[in-house]
Amino acid sequence: MNAVHEPEILLVEDNPNDAELALRALQKRHLANKVFHVKDGQEALDFLFGTGPYAGRDTRRHPKLMLLDLKLPKLDGLEVLRTIKADQRTKNIPVVVLTSSSQQRDIVESYHLGVNSYVVKPMEFDSFSAAVALPPRRGNSIPAFSWEARVLAAFTDCDEAEIGQN
Numbered sequence: 160m161n162a163v164h165e166p167e168i169l170l171v172e173d174n175p176n177d178a179e180l181a182l183r184a185l186q187k188r189h190l191a192n193k194v195f196h197v198k199d200g201q202e203a204l205d206f207l208f209g210t211g212p213y214a215g216r217d218t219r220r221h222p223k224l225m226l227l228d229l230k231l232p233k234l235d236g237l238e239v240l241r242t243i244k245a246d247q248r249t250k251n252i253p254v255v256v257l258t259s260s261s262q263q264r265d266i267v268e269s270y271h272l273g274v275n276s277y278v279v280k281p282m283e284f285d286s287f288s289a290a291v292a293l294p295p296r297r298g299n300s301i302p303a304f305s306w307e308a309r310v311l312a313a314f315t316d317c318d319e320a321e322i323g324q325n
Contacts (some may be wrong), residue, residue, distance in 0.1 A: 167193030169222040169237065171203040172230050172257070177280060181226060181257065195222070200234030203227070204242055207249050221252050225276075229258040229265055237268055244273040 168190065172178040178196055197203050203225075205211035209218040225243075229236035236256065243249040255276045256269050269277050277317055 168195070168222050169203065169206065169224065169225045170194050170196045171200065171227045171231065172196065173198050173228065177228070177257075180197075180280075182286075196231075200236060200239040203231075204234065207226040207243060208246075218248065221249060223253070225252055225254045226257050227254055229256060229260050229269070229314065233269065237265070240269065240272045240274060270287050 168185065170173070170178060170181055172181060178198075179272070182194060182196070191313070195219060197206055202211075205222065206213045206216070206217070209216040227236045227239060238257065240256075243252060250273070253275045254273070255278060256274050257278050257280055261279045261281050266277050277299070
């Protein structure tokens with residue numbers, strides 16, 4: 160993982176198994192070294208706003224993407240989403256909800272609050288990896304691919320050559 164000051168992806172996940180699954184899938188796509196992992200909603204906000212244990216962090220440098228679980232200790236994911244989308248400094252950070260909740264009210268509320276994508280976590284690594292997989296490159300352009308992968312590709316610093324790599 161990168162130093163606290165330079166993450167590309169902020170992973171907000173309390174379950175160590177799910178965090179490992181996400182990191183393995185991102186590592187398979189050469190993105191894991193750009194991830195900073197926090198374990199609860201309050202820690203996510205502290206990181207983003209440079210408070211608590213992250214006081215003094217340069218808050219002008221935001222992650223390019225947040226992967227957010229909804230069921231978090233201290234402060235749930237919907238409250239985290241509500242807070243960051245209401246603040247001028249953080250409202251433009253793209254957020255992908257990665258959660259075990261397939262409840263309609265969570266999906267509707269997440270999109271109402273401005274989430275970019277909502278992904279129900281698969282239980283197996285291969286399924287999760289496929290959700291963030293980027294397909295082989297075709298010609299000189301980026302091919303159409305799943306909305307999950309589009310979000311990852313658009314908000315990471317990978318160029319077209321990296322997108323076609325496994």
